[in-house]
Amino acid sequence: MADEFVEKEGESNKPKSPMRGQYKFYTPEMRYNIGKHAAEYGNKSATQKFSTPEKKLSESTVRGMKKKYYEQLNAQKKRKVDDTNFDDSDNEQVLTPKKRGRKVMLGEDLDKLVQQYITGIRKTGGIINTSIVMAAAKGIVTSKNRLLLFENGGHIEITRTWAMSIMKRMNLVKRKGTTSKKVTLMENFGEIKDKFLSNIVKLVKENKIPPELIINWDQTGIHTVPVSQWTMEIEGSKRVEITGFDDKRQITGKFAGTLVGDFLPMQLIYGGKTDMCHPKFSFPSSFNITHSENHWANAETMAEYINKIIVPYIDSVKDEKDFSIRQKSLVIFDCFRGQITDEFLSLLNKESILYATIPPNCTDKLQPMDLSVNKCAKDFLKEQFQQYYANEVTKQQEKGISVEEIKIDLSLTNLKPLGARWLLKLYHFLKSNPDTIYNGFHKAGIAEAVGYCR
Template identity: 30%
Template sequence: MAIDLLDAGYSGREIASVRHSGHIEGVWQDRKELEIEFINLLNELMDGSVGFNSVIIQFQLRAFLQVRCKEILWEEGGSFDISRSFMKKWVKDRLGWSYRKATTPASHLPTTWKEMGSLMISHLAYLVFAYGIPMELVINSDETGVQLPPVGNLHSFRLKGCREVSIQGQGNKRMITVMVSSNAEGEMLPGQVIFEGSTFRSHPHCSEARALTSQGWNLTQSVTHWTTLETLQEFVEKLLVPWIASTCRRLGLDPKKQKSVWITDCYKVHLRKEFREWMKDHYPLIIILLVPANTTSKLQPADVVLMRPFKCAIQRNSA
């Protein structure tokens, strides 16, 4: 139903915006029957697990008015805008919906996560003290999936208090994986971007991609876009090891003798025997410290410190 409405043929000039002046009636003034009809439409779509954000609801309302009440677009001598602020306030006040992240079967935070965190910190403190590792060589990395386009961010309006947020077609999306890293002094390492594909032809050919590679970023690919043994080894060889070596030289340390700590989570590729043995054979000076399983939301520094502003920046720039 939503697709049929969006194909109704409205033009940009025909649609303008209800300027938000604090009066929530707005476009619905004296048109309560239309408002009820539109609410029923949204509820029907929500029951079908269709994802909603303010942009999608804006388009739904524009298409709805084009089909059901086109004359409203020309009242008072011109067109009007359906502003996002109006849409958000109307959804909140009139429908009682709140903006929620889509839920999926997920691991639960262990009740002993604080104790696990204390042990992790104690382990890190021991490594730093025992091997004389400077904070510049305590490195933390984390991967995240980025949806393309980023408007579909697996958030949707739902009734307040709703615990389960199912969105139809969550798997029908194109994504990339981005690995970000920083050290304990707050210095950022170049990142890795993994595109879906089997050859370099899956990489974007644009000025932005060239700018990233010129800054030391690694653009690579995997069949599923997720981190694989090959892409993880590529990250170590092309980003992590060169960065550690240059940092050692900057600090007056010998890269062939100085140990470092690499903090990462218990992602399945990180735990693979092949990867662990490969690291021991080729890079024994890099000590891998794993964040306890199912505690990344609390104990993974990059997840708490880096990923949130990173994802907010993506969403903000896509608006």
């Protein structure tokens, strides 16, 4: 879901938090007169002279104005010494107060450029989310001085918190959008978990299944432009629009791992009716690149997954570990309807594959891939996107294109092959981090239940 940013309008229905009392306002001319009077006649005299029944002037405020008056007076004297042509009559008798609040992290000039860029995207109807804001800021800073960035030894660390901060300063508000109701964990979850784990332990012990052949898979939606479950919307509005959240810009990825921490080749399902919807990219032959009309998994894609990913992997493990050809394996998956058809279960039985299903509404607690891999994968892909976006902004800035005129190509034609490249990098990353895979089984309680610990 896109965390899109829009301009704030109207009043929020959200209760306002308690606020400090209003600051008393004094014009620059009045501040000068108060400071000068305090310097000549004392703080108490200034307090009495300039206080009114409606606005009482505190002595601490007077002290600050007197200090500022002296600083300005000393500066004038220094200029008079340095410049013989300096004329006292040219000096304005005003004291301008300091700007309230902390200094912006990027500095005024760079911060202004980022805001101009964001404004430009909004004017053309483009999507603004934290990923894009962070990437754009990194690109703009890099084009000016890359040594300012934290990763290059500088003081500027561009984070999601900072991105949200600049959105707030631009008078934009954040709202959460969702396409489904939040699932509430049932009260008897402990009992359900025990039954689930007992079933796995029984299957493993009765069939002497080694940890190398205990496999979990899960499928997850992958956005072409990485987004989150947060959207930016007009404050006070009752409906939250999820801009850019549609099936045409998503694919389905199927991730699988084993109890020992091995990560299997991926199945990637693109949306379309023919192979023409696949990206122009050479994936490894061990991958299963397929499609369905809506990019969702179905009975056909599940059969492909078993025949092209699971069975070849199991066979390779049996050969490598010298297991019997009749050695059974165990797969763990959720209750997706495309996975529990008679044809699908018959295919598993034919390949000597036993199965255990995740109880309904327990995916976020008992699905190993969901517990350790899915978020890691999406964060990795988001980082790849941000790096690409930042590089594009930098290139255009270095060519002399103004921030308001920068255009990043986010078309499917451009992003599909890029996304494919990032997915391959993700595969190698997860393949080289077996602890990430194992941690999912550990968090679900499966590792301890079957007596396997790394």
